[in-house]
Amino acid sequence: MITIPFNKPYMTGNELKYIQEAVNLGKISGNGEFTRRCHSFFEQRYGFHKCLLTTSCTDALEMAAILLNIQAGDEVIMPSYTFVSTANAFVLRGAKIVFVDSRSDHPNMDETLIEDLITPKTKAIVVVHYAGKACEMDTIMDIAERNGLWVVEDAAQAIDSYYKDQPLGGIGHLGCFSFHETKNIQCGEGGMLVINDSQFAKRAEIIWEKGTDRAAFFRGEVDKYGWVDVGSSFLPSEVTASFLWAQLENLNAIQAKRKAIWQDYHHYFAGQASSRQVLSNLYLQQFSKVLQQARLTDNYQVCPEDSSPNAHIFYLIFEQLSYRTAFINQMKTAGILTVFHYQSLHRSDFIQKYQGKNKQPLPHTEHYSDSLVRLPLFFEME
C-alpha cells in the first residue's frame, strides 16, 4: 500500500472562494478580472514584458511556434530529454526537430554542442530548464544572437527560478510556463506565455483570441473586432484564472516549504554520502535501508553558479537501470512512490516515423532516461 504518494496537488484553501467571486462577477469566459490580476502579478513580480494565461504550457509552446512563423522544413534545436510537448508544438508546424544531448553532469542541454547543429534552416533554440534549474542562458543567448535565431524557454517547471538575478522564462524571446497539478503552482491544467520581445506582443494577443483583435476591442482601441490572423482558443476561463489567483497569493509560502523539503533531501544525501546515518524520520529510515544497496552517482545537485532553482524536483541518478529499478521496487514495498521519466524523444516511435532515426547517438540523454528517479516532493510532506 502506498502511504507516501509521489505528488499531492496543494490547495491553499481560497480556491473555491475566488471561483465563487468569479461566478458572482457574472463573466466566466476568458480574459476577465482574475486573468488580468494574474497577468499583472507576473508582470510586476518578475518584470515580464507581457503575460498571457493559456490553458496549458503545451498551448503556450504552440503559440510560440505560430508567433515565430515556424514553417515546414525549418529546424528547431532542443533537448531530447524533455516532455513531448516541447517538440510536438513545432512538429505541428512541420518543423524538423534537431536533438541536442544533455550535459554529462545535468539533464539540461549541453550548450557546447548547440553550435555544431546549426544549419541555414535553423530558426530557433528551445531550452528546457529541467527541475527548475537554469540552462546556461548567457552562452545560449550569445549563440542565438550571433546566428540570428529565436530562443524559446520551456520554463514549464521553472516558475520562480532565477539565473543570475533574471527570472527564468524572462530571458529568451518567449517563455512558456505550466500550472499543471504536478507543478509548483497549479490550477489543474493551465499555463502562460511570456512575451519578452515586445515585437511579438500585439500578434500574441490576436493568436490567443482565435485570430481576432477582440482584446484590443475590449480595451476600446478598435471599434469592432474581426478575423485578422491565424489563431486558436488558447485562453483559459475565469474559473481557472480565479483558482490560479489563490495559488499566486500563496506563492512565497509554497516556495519556502518546497525549498525546505528539497534542502532536507539535499543535506541527507550530500552530507551523509559515505556514512548515510539513519535520521529519526521514518521516511528517511526507509530510504537508508534501500540506499545501502543502491549505487548512486553524486551529481544531482549540479546547477549553474549564481542561479537559484525553485525546488521543483528532487532527483537521484543511479549508475544504471537495474539499480534504479531495484530502488523503485523497494521503495514501493516500503509504501513510497518514486517515479522516473522522459523516455528520450529521439528514440520515440513517433519521431522516428516522422523524421527518421537520429544520426548521432545521445548518450547522456539515454543515460538519464535509464537512471534518473524523482522522489516525492509536495507541500504537505512532513
Ligand SMILES: *Cc1c(COP(=O)(O)O)cnc(C)c1O
Ligand atoms: C509539464 C511540462 C510541459 C507540459 O505542460 P502542460 O501544462 O501540461 O501542457 C511541457 N514541458 C515540460 C518540460 C514540462 O515539464
